[in-house]
Amino acid sequence: MEIQLQWALSEASKDFGIGEFLMKLVSSEKERLNRIWGFNEDSHVSSSVMEKSAPLPSAVDGSCEDDKKIKCKICSQVFRDNQEIGTHWMENHKKESQWLFRGYACAICLDSFTNKKVLESHVQERHCVEFVDRYMLLQCMPCGNHFGNSEELWLHVLSVHSIDFRMSNVAQQHNMSVDGDSPLKLELGNSASINHPENSGAGRKFICRFCGLKFDLLPDLGRHHQAAHMGPSVIGPQSPKKGIRYYAYKLKSGRLSRPRFKKGLGAVSYRIRNRGAANMKKRIQASKSLVMGEISVQPPVSEAVNLGRLVESQCSSVSKTLLSEIRKTKPWPNNLDILSIARLACCKVSLKASLEEKYGVLPERLYLKAAKLCSEQNIQVEWHQDGFVCPNGCKIFKDPHLLSPLVPLPFVERQPADFSEQMNDEWEVDECHYIIDSYHLGQRPLHKDTILCDDISFGQESIPVACIVDDSLLDSLCVPAGSSDCQNFRSSMPWESFTYVTKPVLDQSLDLDAESLQLGCACSQSICCPETCDHVYLFDNDYEDAKDIYGQPMHGRFAYDQRGRIIVEEGYIVYECNRRCSCNKSCPNRVLQNGVCVKLEVFKTENKGWAVRAGEAILRGTFVCEYIGEVLDEQEADKRRIRYGAEGCGYMFNVDAQINDMGRLIEEQAQYVIDASKYGNVSRFINHSCLPNLVNHQILVDSMDYQRAHIGLYASRDIAIGEELTYDYHYKLLAGEGCPCQCGTSKCRGRLY
Numbered sequence: 001m002e003i004q005l006q007w008a009l010s011e012a013s014k015d016f017g018i019g020e021f022l023m024k025l026v027s028s029e030k031e032r033l034n035r036i037w038g039f040n041e042d043s044h045v046s047s048s049v050m051e052k053s054a055p056l057p058s059a060v061d062g063s064c065e066d067d068k069k070i071k072c073k074i075c076s077q078v079f080r081d082n083q084e085i086g087t088h089w090m091e092n093h094k095k096e097s098q099w100l101f102r103g104y105a106c107a108i109c110l111d112s113f114t115n116k117k118v119l120e121s122h123v124q125e126r127h128c129v130e131f132v133d134r135y136m137l138l139q140c141m142p143c144g145n146h147f148g149n150s151e152e153l154w155l156h157v158l159s160v161h162s163i164d165f166r167m168s169n170v171a172q173q174h175n176m177s178v179d180g181d182s183p184l185k186l187e188l189g190n191s192a193s194i195n196h197p198e199n200s201g202a203g204r205k206f207i208c209r210f211c212g213l214k215f216d217l218l219p220d221l222g223r224h225h226q227a228a229h230m231g232p233s234v235i236g237p238q239s240p241k242k243g244i245r246y247y248a249y250k251l252k253s254g255r256l257s258r259p260r261f262k263k264g265l266g267a268v269s270y271r272i273r274n275r276g277a278a279n280m281k282k283r284i285q286a287s288k289s290l291v292m293g294e295i296s297v298q299p300p301v302s303e304a305v306n307l308g309r310l311v312e313s314q315c316s317s318v319s320k321t322l323l324s325e326i327r328k329t330k331p332w333p334n335n336l337d338i339l340s341i342a343r344l345a346c347c348k349v350s351l352k353a354s355l356e357e358k359y360g361v362l363p364e365r366l367y368l369k370a371a372k373l374c375s376e377q378n379i380q381v382e383w384h385q386d387g388f389v390c391p392n393g394c395k396i397f398k399d400p401h402l403l404s405p406l407v408p409l410p411f412v413e414r415q416p417a418d419f420s421e422q423m424n425d426e427w428e429v430d431e432c433h434y435i436i437d438s439y440h441l442g443q444r445p446l447h448k449d450t451i452l453c454d455d456i457s458f459g460q461e462s463i464p465v466a467c468i469v470d471d472s473l474l475d476s477l478c479v480p481a482g483s484s485d486c487q488n489f490r491s492s493m494p495w496e497s498f499t500y501v502t503k504p505v506l507d508q509s510l511d512l513d514a515e516s517l518q519l520g521c522a523c524s525q526s527i528c529c530p531e532t533c534d535h536v537y538l539f540d541n542d543y544e545d546a547k548d549i550y551g552q553p554m555h556g557r558f559a560y561d562q563r564g565r566i567i568v569e570e571g572y573i574v575y576e577c578n579r580r581c582s583c584n585k586s587c588p589n590r591v592l593q594n595g596v597c598v599k600l601e602v603f604k605t606e607n608k609g610w611a612v613r614a615g616e617a618i619l620r621g622t623f624v625c626e627y628i629g630e631v632l633d634e635q636e637a638d639k640r641r642i643r644y645g646a647e648g649c650g651y652m653f654n655v656d657a658q659i660n661d662m663g664r665l666i667e668e669q670a671q672y673v674i675d676a677s678k679y680g681n682v683s684r685f686i687n688h689s690c691l692p693n694l695v696n697h698q699i700l701v702d703s704m705d706y707q708r709a710h711i712g713l714y715a716s717r718d719i720a721i722g723e724e725l726t727y728d729y730h731y732k733l734l735a736g737e738g739c740p741c742q743c744g745t746s747k748c749r750g751r752l753y
């Protein structure tokens with residue numbers, strides 16, 4: 001066709017008469033097709049005509065035959081097997097199949113996207129490289145598998161998801177029996193359902209299986225699905241945060257539709273009243289998933305029949321797909337995984353062996369990527385250099401084609417033949433230059449550290465919190481106060497000035513009826529799912545318009561992603577599951593309550609006393625620690641402030657002051673203070689910065705009373721190993737000189753208070 005078209009075009013350009021002749025030919029051919037197949041200009045598919053004239057063996061009517069028929073879920077055309085319906089989709093519903101099945105993934109970090117443009121900006125912003133096609137993988141939307149090209153993807157869809165092409169038996173039956181407004185329509189189809197015009201007597205509709213909304217066109221449903229129900233990783237870059245002025249302006253101008261936020265007992269009783277509605281919702285969802293389960297079970301017999309029909313060339317394609325499936329059974333490591341293994345590797349051989357043991361076969365020279373990551377995180381590794389000899393005697397495979405990293409490589413754009421080559425190219429070209437730049441030019445002086453205490457929590461945290469001091473600062477540990485000897489050395493040790501606790505200590509000053517207000521969700525599995533979890537429902541009930549950090553609606557989603565990273569915008573109270581729920585520790589809605597899961601170190605600074613730094617790379621959204629101490633009401637806090645004096649109040653966390661732009665607009669403010677002076681955890685050593693890398697969120701766990709909200713500190717961006725952890729204290733600036741801020745950032749406001 002391609003060649004004929006080229007010929008026709010070149011002929012037509014030579015002679016106008018030939019062009020006219022070709023146009024006539026095309027239109028008469030079109031007419032002929034319309035006559036034969038009954039197509040007309042307005043609707044490209046007239047199912048009634050199609051059913052009559054398509055040369056298909058089975059009749060459309062006849063109820064006992066219905067079960068065996070494979071009906072296309074878009075146009076209701078009938079097919080004998082998966083292969084036929086697959087070809088039909090490829091030829092007639094290509095657009096729809098792209099909506100339903102084709103996603104994209106970043107080849108560097110494997111994050112998922114539905115849109116190529118968004119992937120492009122992700123690659124540029126996240127990985128700081130110009131986007132080229134080799135950074136793009138295709139991803140199967142329903143199952144998340146990755147593919148090098150659309151042919152592979154389509155083969156996979158054909159062999160694994162062909163059931164999604166067909167109208168399910170249940171759907172067909174319902175289409176015939178259910179009237180237009182029945183809630184049962186929610187249960188139809190997989191990603192979308194269609195009411196066939198002939199069967200229902202109504203116009204064709206696509207129904208979202210998540211929320212029941214109806215759409216006339218499948219692309220509209222696709223767009224809705226993407227906007228309303230896709231996870232954070234598949235959507236665009238973060239929208240700019242809106243500050244208090246923005247909301248204040250909107251409030252003033254009457255244009256603010258801020259989140260409905262019901263706090264305190266009134267809110268809780270409202271929630272309890274709504275429990276009935278929540279349960280009803282759950283029942284609908286449960287019945288939905290039941291029917292969906294029914295739909296997605298593929299009778300094994302059809303697989304066998306289909307396999308028997310495959311010709312040899314198709315067999316090899318299927319085997320290719322199967323092989324790619326096998327390759328994908330082990331997940332590929334993300335940057336953090338590579339980094340943590342790279343830190344411990346003694347050489348390229350040991351790195352490769354450890355990675356392969358965990359993740360199977362990986363791209364060649366992955367060590368270059370590992371070295372780049374180490375370089376970014378200031379972890380010095382020798383082994384990436386050319387000619388490195390491992391002191392442990394590991395033998396390094398010497399690749400004659402690999403140039404020394406010191407030789408500049410020309411950046412030549414090539415179109416690689418297959419995906420594995422793409423991956424190799426990426427590691428080879430980019431990383432070498434990166435390593436040279438940061439490693440050879442950016443060497444830092446080596447400091448020697450002394451570990452003062454292996455674990456200041458003394459076993460209370462699941463990951464020890466070491467206390468470390470740079471040798472050059474050892475002298476500063478001697479308490480100055482005029483004493484020249486180091487007799488007071490021990491009393492200045494940070495862990496000795498307070499009692500380490502891992503749970504908040506509730507002061508008697510608080511008037512709490514906490515226990516009775518705790519709500520468990522009714523999920524029956526050990527791991528809750530957002531569709532049925534009451535805590536998601538409670539959140540949605542409180543905040544209709546909540547957005548995630550990417551600006552997408554939070555409706556029907558947990559506040560955490562699958563990796564336990566917080567995705568909800570600052571300012572919304574998060575409901576975690578609790579001991580009244582039947583889920584276990586690994587439920588995705590339990591994060592803060594599981595305690596510190598990243599390696600933290602307390603260390604001495606030159607000008608801010610003790611501080612906390614990352615003992616490992618921490619990715620954005622990761623829970624770092626809870627601000628723990630004695631929970632006081634405002635009156636008790638005031639008394640203590642007078643007792644401590646201005647300088648002694650450094651460990652008091654004023655929740656009211658910490659509530660962000662969004663929270664400040666909420667009528668009932670959180671009037672409580674957490675004092676970590678006497679009781680606390682590692683968080684009490686975290687210093688202030690005017691440009692911090694942590695944010696705080698209020699998390700409800702043991703009680704629905706907002707005065708018992710936990711304060712969780714989460715990474716607001718990716719944090720490198722060794723980087724000091726900071727949050728913004730938001731102290732009010734007092735009259736007078738106050739305390740100079742030593743955060744040293746470009747955004748420093750000059751004073752702490």
Ligand SMILES: C[S@@+](CC[C@H](N)C(=O)[O-])C[C@H]1O[C@@H](n2cnc3c(N)ncnc32)[C@H](O)[C@@H]1O
Nearest residue numbers: 608609610650651684685686687688741742743
């Ligand atoms: C919660 S404590 C932090 C740990 C404290 N550095 C220590 O040694 O225990 C808060 C106190 O640390 C000091 N601090 C924290 N951030 C600071 C900053 N950016 N500049 C100066 N001092 C800071 C102030 O003395 C403040 O009152």
